[in-house]
Amino acid sequence: MASISNVKESEVSERTVVVAGLPVGSFSDQSLAKLVKIYFQDIKNEGGDVEDVIYPTRTKGVAYVTFKEKKVAENVIRKKNHRLGKKTVQAKLTVSHLGEKVFCSVNAILDLSVFGSQVILEKLIRDLKKKIPTLFFSSLEHNGRISVHGSFLAIKRLRESLLLKASSLLEKNRNFISEGKKLSRQSPKGSLQRSNDSLESFRTLVPETTGSGETLVLDTDVFLYLKQKCRCYEGTLKTFNVLSRERVDNDVTTIYLKSVQGGSQPDNVKHVKQLIKEYSYSLQLELRKDTIVLEGKENREQRTIKLACEQLSLIYLQVLVNCYRTHIDIIGSSSDIYLFRKQVMKLIGQKVSY
Template sequence: MGVAYVTFKEKKVAENVIRKKKHYLAEKVGPIQLTVSHFSEKVLISVNAILDLSVFRGQFPLGSLVRDLKKKIPSLCFSPLAQNGRISVQGSFLAIKKLKESLLFKASSLSEKNRSCISEGEKSRQSPRRSLQRSNNSLESPRSSVPETARRGETARCGETLVLETDVFLYLKKNGVYESTLRKYHVLCQERVEGEITTICLKNARDGLRPNNEKLVKEYFEKYSHALHFELRKETFDLEGKEKRERGNIKLACEQLSLKYHQKLLVNFYKTHIDIIGSSSDVYSFKKEVMKFIRQTVR
């Protein structure tokens, strides 16, 4: 059995397709009836993934880590652990997602052992990974939500720690949900962006506030970011290997269109590429207009 994920530009068209009860494959394939339904997390019945746990070697026994993961997510099926630290995992999409979040948090926690949370505004060592190469002319340069005292390192305690994918984190800041939620619950944050992972430390703005405010904010961000995982798409325009004129045309097109789409899309400029993040329909429209601008055809 296979699964296909189809997007429609117009919601009305998608509803009409769902309303029609019977769908069949093309005649050449044969009269095979299809089951069509709204997209949900349950559509992906089974997912296979190969994990490389060797990055945790030296921190704790890998066998112990696997046993802990099996206990935490019993619905997953794990293959025997290979000597090189690799292991195959099979399970539902939700279970695999929970596994990913658990490993991201564990990796982040290891880096927290010998240093307190620092704000994104502080100068930190940058990873050589491509996703960290933010250029100086980035349209979205995330500003810290931490007061000046915290930026100077005077605030070290973290009430709750949250780990998000960097793309999702940047989009949260872009649409205003991030800072409005912090203000609503009177919670401060300290952020550290490291490649594809962003670690956020949450704490009450002042003593005397209800201690569960930090937990409420964390749970809200987790729920909201979980929904964004299914809504957001990313398109990347590579600049490497292109002639100077072509690179200039792509940058100019993205700069002009970013003003038009500033309420819908997050456009990040890097030295080697440009990332466009938003809904699938908006990202597609943006790419189509860029290609039209530089006289190319969308493939």
């Protein structure tokens, strides 16, 4: 019986696909879930009988679709061109295996006001759209904020581009201030003050680093799993005498690496950066994330779910459980996540005691 159960459990992941790029904002969540089901049931789209559609998920624009047959899942993945929506509103979908590219959709809000008057924001956005065409930008707000949606790799490229732009402007400001000090008796005080204000704004975007410093950007879920579940992260830092400072910005985490004072050589910092990139890439291919929604449930039910997750986390040591006010994220391998959630539902059904 156990072997039969394991086979069925593994088949679920094989029959499930991750669908990213849904046209968020054009339809309600309920309508979008129905559209997804109808689309993937259509044989014209290489589809077939759909067993379940999970949407909305924590990641906007990403749904999980489980088919009744494994071959249908394989067929829709094999088909390269998927478009969902009406004639006037169509979105190109990315369909992948459950265990692949799960962290493929990221939403970010950019505060471009840090550039101040140094940059024409409309032109900056046009340039970014040309450079990274896979990103979707909302309208620029009057306060300089703009929301962006796209794959993690595309968001990563965006962040690197902005950091590069900020670094370039920071250097220009430093040169300007250096010249301003030489001509301080001839220059208006207010002008220099505005330059200093701009410099401080850029420092919030571009960290001060020494010659041995390195920066890399990771998906937040991958980073949290790497730091909390993998000994290799802290071990690598300790082995090569490298300090790390992390900044979490929603779905994206920036890591600043620096040599211990009087310790390791600059090459060690670069080596550690490369190792962390390799670790994170491996995890990104292996991990998947499931979300248990708490919002809308009664307090007693929420406590029951949280307690069940706490109990199971002591058994499933390779599963990372992150509890938030509105939901609980479960991160791990496809098989572990499936079994974990199944046990949570079982414990909830048994009304876990407090």
